[in-house]
Amino acid sequence: MRNVASFESKLLEIEEAEEDLILYGYAWVAGVKFLKTNPDDMKKLEELKEHYQKKVNEILDTKITAQECERYIRLYLEAEEAVLKGQEYTIDGQNLKRADLEQIRKGRIWWENKKAQIESGTGEGIRFFQIVPHEF
Numbered sequence: 001m002r003n004v005a006s007f008e009s010k011l012l013e014i015e016e017a018e019e020d021l022i023l024y025g026y027a028w029v030a031g032v033k034f035l036k037t038n039p040d041d042m043k044k045l046e047e048l049k050e051h052y053q054k055k056v057n058e059i060l061d062t063k064i065t066a067q068e069c070e071r072y073i074r075l076y077l078e079a080e081e082a083v084l085k086g087q088e089y090t091i092d093g094q095n096l097k098r099a100d101l102e103q104i105r106k107g108r109i110w111w112e113n114k115k116a117q118i119e120s121g122t123g124e125g126i127r128f129f130q131i132v133p134h135e136f
Contacts, residue, residue: 004059005092010052014045021045069115076108 017027017034025036029048034041079089079096083104089096096104 004056005094007052007055007059011049011056014049014052017045064114064118066115066118069111069118072111073108073115076104076111079104080108 013029017029020027021034021036021042027034027045029045034045036042075091079091080101082089083096083101089104091107
């Protein structure tokens with residue numbers, strides 16, 4: 001399952017740790033203490049950052065299929081139905097409530113549009129057209 005948000009959250013945690021290292025000389029990442037004076041710690045922190053950035057890039061570079069779009073459309077429809085019944089629903093670790101109904105609908109519409117783009121072949125980047133006027 002695509003979960004860019006969790007990897008981006010880890011990257012943010014590492015960036016905050018880098019700031020703490022500059023300010024205080026130490027930082028905590030996932031319960032592990034890193035010291036600015038320890039070259040091994042600095043190397044590990046850099047490796048973690050590269051690892052999570054690589055994961056984010058892999059997910060973002062992966063082409064989305066119409067089947068994946070359909071799966072997410074179904075998830076959003078289930079969420080919409082659950083929220084309309086006054087329940088909560090979770091998609092990719094995000095807890096949604098009735099107040100999030102508009103967000104759920106926007107998500108569903110986004111996936112429906114993405115699926116339509118893929119099926120029509122217009123989902124690949126930006127297309128430029130040149131219009132040449134003709135004189136009559």
